[in-house]
Amino acid sequence: MTAKSKLNLFDFTMIVVSLVIGMGIFRTPKNVAAESPDTFLFFTAWIAGGLVAFCGALTYAEIGSRLPVTGGYYKVFSYAYHPSIAFAINCVILVSNAASLAMVALVGGEYITALFVPLSKNAEWMKIAANASYIQNIQIIIAITAIAIFYGVNLLGLKMSAKTQSVLTVIKIILILLLITPLFFADNSQAIQQVNNTITNPSFKEYIKAFGIGLVAVSFTYGGYQQTINFGAEVNKPTKNVPRGIFLGIAIIIILYLTINYAYIKVIGFDALKDTKNIAAVMASKVFGVNAERILSGFLFLSVLAYVNVLLMSNPRVMYAMSEDKILPAAFGKRNTKTDVLTTSLTVFAVLCVLIVFWAKEFDEILSFTIFLDCFGMALSAATIFILRKKTKHLDSTGIYKMKLFPLLPLIFIAAYVFVGISISLDYKPKDILASLGIANAATIGLAVMLGFIGLYFLLKKLGEK
Numbered sequence: 001m002t003a004k005s006k007l008n009l010f011d012f013t014m015i016v017v018s019l020v021i022g023m024g025i026f027r028t029p030k031n032v033a034a035e036s037p038d039t040f041l042f043f044t045a046w047i048a049g050g051l052v053a054f055c056g057a058l059t060y061a062e063i064g065s066r067l068p069v070t071g072g073y074y075k076v077f078s079y080a081y082h083p084s085i086a087f088a089i090n091c092v093i094l095v096s097n098a099a100s101l102a103m104v105a106l107v108g109g110e111y112i113t114a115l116f117v118p119l120s121k122n123a124e125w126m127k128i129a130a131n132a133s134y135i136q137n138i139q140i141i142i143a144i145t146a147i148a149i150f151y152g153v154n155l156l157g158l159k160m161s162a163k164t165q166s167v168l169t170v171i172k173i174i175l176i177l178l179l180i181t182p183l184f185f186a187d188n189s190q191a192i193q194q195v196n197n198t199i200t201n202p203s204f205k206e207y208i209k210a211f212g213i214g215l216v217a218v219s220f221t222y223g224g225y226q227q228t229i230n231f232g233a234e235v236n237k238p239t240k241n242v243p244r245g246i247f248l249g250i251a252i253i254i255i256l257y258l259t260i261n262y263a264y265i266k267v268i269g270f271d272a273l274k275d276t277k278n279i280a281a282v283m284a285s286k287v288f289g290v291n292a293e294r295i296l297s298g299f300l301f302l303s304v305l306a307y308v309n310v311l312l313m314s315n316p317r318v319m320y321a322m323s324e325d326k327i328l329p330a331a332f333g334k335r336n337t338k339t340d341v342l343t344t345s346l347t348v349f350a351v352l353c354v355l356i357v358f359w360a361k362e363f364d365e366i367l368s369f370t371i372f373l374d375c376f377g378m379a380l381s382a383a384t385i386f387i388l389r390k391k392t393k394h395l396d397s398t399g400i401y402k403m404k405l406f407p408l409l410p411l412i413f414i415a416a417y418v419f420v421g422i423s424i425s426l427d428y429k430p431k432d433i434l435a436s437l438g439i440a441n442a443a444t445i446g447l448a449v450m451l452g453f454i455g456l457y458f459l460l461k462k463l464g465e466k
Contacts, residue, residue, distance in 0.1 A: 006236040007162050009245055014166040016228050016249025018310045020053075021172055022104065024221035025257060026280040026300070029264050032214040033273040039265060041210055046261055048211075048416075049218035050254040055413040057225055057250040058403040059382050061243030064229040065401040066392045068238035071321025072229030073381065079391070080384035083325050088453035089377045090318050098349060101311045102356040104304055105143035143357050150309045151350040157339040158234060161313050168306035175299040176256050179283040182267045212423035219375075219420050221257070225250060226378060227314045234317075243401035312353075316345035327460055375421035376450070379414045386410070 007015070036042040069075050073093075077086030154161045228246055235241050264273055268282055276282055284296040320342050323333035331344045386407065396402065403409055 006234055007158065007231060007241075008236055009241045009248075011162040011166055012228070012231065012235050012241055012245035013248045013252075014169040015162065015231065015310060015313070016225055016245055017252055018165055018169040018172065018306045019224035019227050019314070020222060020249070020253050021169075021176070021256070022224070022303075022307050024217075025176070025260060028217040028221045029261055030273055030276055030279055031217045033270060034275075035210050035213040037206070037210060039270050041207065041214065042265070042270070043258075043261070045211060045214035045218050046258060049215060049222050050257065052219070052413055052416040053222045053225070053250050053254065055409040055416075056378070056382060057246045058243075059385050059410045059413055060226055060229055061246045062401050062403050063381075063385055063388060064242040064246070065239050066388045066395060067229075068235070068242060069321070070231070070234060071317045071319075071324070072231075073227055074318045074321035074325075076229065076381055076384050076388075078321075078325060080387040081380070083327065084454045084457040085380070086325075087322065087327055087457040088450050089380070090322070091453045091456075092449060093374075093377065094315055094318060094349070095352075097311050097315050098352045099356050101147070101308055101353050102143065104307050105146050105353070106139050106357065140357055144354055146305060146308050147312075147350055147353050147357070150305065150312050151346065153309065154312050154346055155336075155339065155341055155343070157341055158313070161309060165306065165309050165313065168302055168309060171299065172303045172306050173252075173256065175303060176260050178299070179280060180259055180263045182283055183263050212419065215416070216420050216423050219417070222253070223374060223378075225253075226381060231314070231317065239398075239400045312346065312350060315349050316342045319345035319348065327457065375417045376447075379417045379421070382410050382413050382417075 032045055033042055036045065063076055064072060067076055067079060074086050074090045077083075077089060150161075150164075153164050225246060228242070228249075231242075235245070263283065264279060268276055268279070273279070280296055280300065319328055319332045322328040323330055323345075332342070332348070334344060335341060336343050389406075
């Protein structure tokens with residue numbers, strides 16, 4: 001791969017931002033507010049989540065700097081632990097990412113439908129929409145079309161998909177900035193009064209419980225940046241640009257998240273936020289008035305497209321890494337000679353996403369236990385820094401990125417995700433996000449699936465030796 005076809009610092013930073021900022025920030029603040037006894041704990045959860053993300057970002061920056069390879073999130077487990085663990089965790093992540101992409105694409109179908117025919121303003125369309133199968137078919141067609149379009153974009157090469165991602169991510173950032181503008185134009189007197197009236201005296205135990213529940217939702221909203229190490233070998237000057245891109249990306253995300261949450265509290269009010277499902281629409285109406293629904297739907301659809309594109313960029317590189325370890329067939333590691341695209345891996349992942357579109361409802365339960373496995377995977381992957389520092393000690397004087405305050409930062413990050421995992425296993429979870437996904441004893445189910453994939457690894461390994 002030539003230097004010109006590699007990702008520059010801006011492209012990589014936009015990938016970091018887009019991997020993290022999905023639809024969560026337009027939903028999870030309601031859940032965090034619903035479980036928080038006061039605004040202090042609400043913002044504490046978001047600030048703590050940001051600090052944990054910084055600790056994780058700096059940890060992954062050093063991991064990516066020490067092991068700058070394609071499919072890094074697979075390679076780091078294989079290199080530090082064992083290929084079976086790498087295979088198991090990444091198989092679950094591949095399926096959950098495909099399911100997540102499929103369901104987000106379906107949500108995009110709702111947004112684009114509202115863009116052309118806002119449901120709240122067209123009585124005839126509302127009658128048609130009452131036919132659930134009809135509206136579902138429209139959403140499926142739009143979702144598959146979105147996947148097909150960005151499958152085509154990714155076939156054109158990494159640079160093209162990265163530039164497309166940069167444009168879509170900038171649009172997503174503009175959307176968040178637009179939702180912040182009510183701070184400067186809206187009448188906030190009622191909202192401020194609502195905040196001041198929220199006074200409770202919970203016990204310390206209730207505070208810790210509420211913090212744990214809130215941190216689950218916050219961690220869900222901040223998650224995704226760990227996948228950036230999948231692009232290690234495809235970034236120009238990776239030892240410098242990988243840590244810089246992760247650091248800049250997380251800094252942008254934290255600033256945007258804290259600002260927009262402040263806007264939510266200031267404009268909507270803390271008590272009202274607890275019961276406000278369509279947060280973004282309420283905020284947009286403060287600025288756009290009667291056109292809010294149509295304008296917001298357009299921006300949110302573009303945000304959906306950004307998420308679809310970045311997952312199509314990232315996940316095939318995990319399959320590539322698996323093929324390098326001869327777990328998957330060699331075809332998954334082959335690149336197009338002209339575009340340098342992982343054509344087989346990209347095609348298989350895109351087909352998997354399309355298939356899941358048809359069964360997205362059944363895949364709700366898959367996403368439930370993978371939330372727990374994400375905690376398991378994040379803690380284990382961050383812990384590899386202790387092994388990598390010993391195995392790659394010879395790189396210390398070569399100019400690679402080395403985090404300061406080691407080992408404090410990775411220990412904080414690991415402890416935070418252990419705490420989140422315990423909160424999930426004890427059934428402390430946001431009602432509208434995790435309960436709606438059907439979580440029931442997520443830890444047990446997740447670990448059982450993990451062991452199942454480890455067994456599958458050894459079976460495939462044995463079959464490959466024959």
